[in-house]
Amino acid sequence: MRTRDVVGTAGLIGVAALFAAALTRMPAAGTASHVYRDLVLPWGFREATPNLVSSINFDLRALDTLGEETIVAAAVVGTLALLQPPENEPKPDSHGYVLPAVKLAGFLLLPVSVLLGIDIVLHGHLTPGGGFQGGVVLATGWHLLYLSGSYRALARLRPIDWCEYAEAAATGLYVVTGLMGLAVGGSFLSNVLPLGQFGSLLSSGTVLVLSVLIGIEVAAGFVVLLSRFFVHGLAEQ
């Protein structure tokens, strides 16, 4: 065997032994004592947010989410810098063939997927969902145009400039919302908008606003990312 295999296997066995030593000393999974859950549960009721995960992401630990969305934006910028457009544009596929069943499925499911994505983003504080999940579903649903149609249809119906602007704008508006919280509430990203009634659509203050901003940013970021990969992957050599 190569030296790399021997050293690597020895390292993996060592890590496995460390895992076994650590995981046997941890509390068992499935117990009833969770300190963070007991701290977050009254906070969710106080801030009128049924979805506790969204409450944590956009209210309790909103600064964390600012860091995460900056990572998304930075990774998109890095990928765009690495993948400059190639010399030749992708030619429209002349010999590609799409099954009629796939075409019908895409035709029926594209509006459903886009609506579902928007719904997941807007109801992020009420039901399972939020900005991140809804943004990814939106971006993926839009690419059903490519899967069940052709690349030319996708390139024509995909406003790539608006997506770039929207991604940058949403990233910046997150900080603006935080500064508004600083100006009105006294701390960065504090929840200063009216909280509303528990369970209604317009409730839980800035959680809804931040969720929508993150949804726009993630969806636009993924569309831009995928567009550059398409241009490189489908270009004729």
Place this chain on the structure above:
Amino acid sequence: MTAAVLLVALALVAVAGFAVVATHDPKRQAITLTVFSLCLTVLFVVFQAPDVALSELAVGAAIVPLLVLLTLRKTGKR
């Protein structure tokens, strides 16, 4: 009952993970990666984490395999 469902989901994830790493051809790995993401989504639902399951489904079953296949199309022409 929940324990049985949880154990089955964990077993599926372990087997699917092994299948992903053991597939040497990256074109086939895109398919096994999709199956692995689906098994992971089921596991996350059994763990009572619907937000995480939504995230994993959209990302792992649609975006990452698409990126992998587009990259392979470009590197395969070399």
Place this chain on the structure above:
Amino acid sequence: MTGVVSAACYGVAAWLLLLGCAGIMRSRHLVHTVVSLSVAQSGTYVLLLAIGYQDQAAAPIVSQGQSQPVVDPMVQAMTLTDIVVSATITALLLALTLQISRRHGTVDPDELRALRG
């Protein structure tokens, strides 16, 4: 029974992490390396969610007058942003792979080291 389930959860998390590292070690194609890294990351998600899990508890979506306990939402918040961020990092790594294949003509990690000399 809960001891078996707990050991199985932690065991699968450690298994996925070690499997991903073994895949990176034995990989012959850079895209295979990136996908194995993705498997290793999934191991950490399983570990995080197993820590927050509680038997007979519900998902962390509460309603007024909630009587059933809920699982820990803090680890779920960490995991779900982690999944989306790791997708963009995977895209960045694949873009690096594209550039490597364009400049060196190969995506085999072993051959890449040989080209340096």
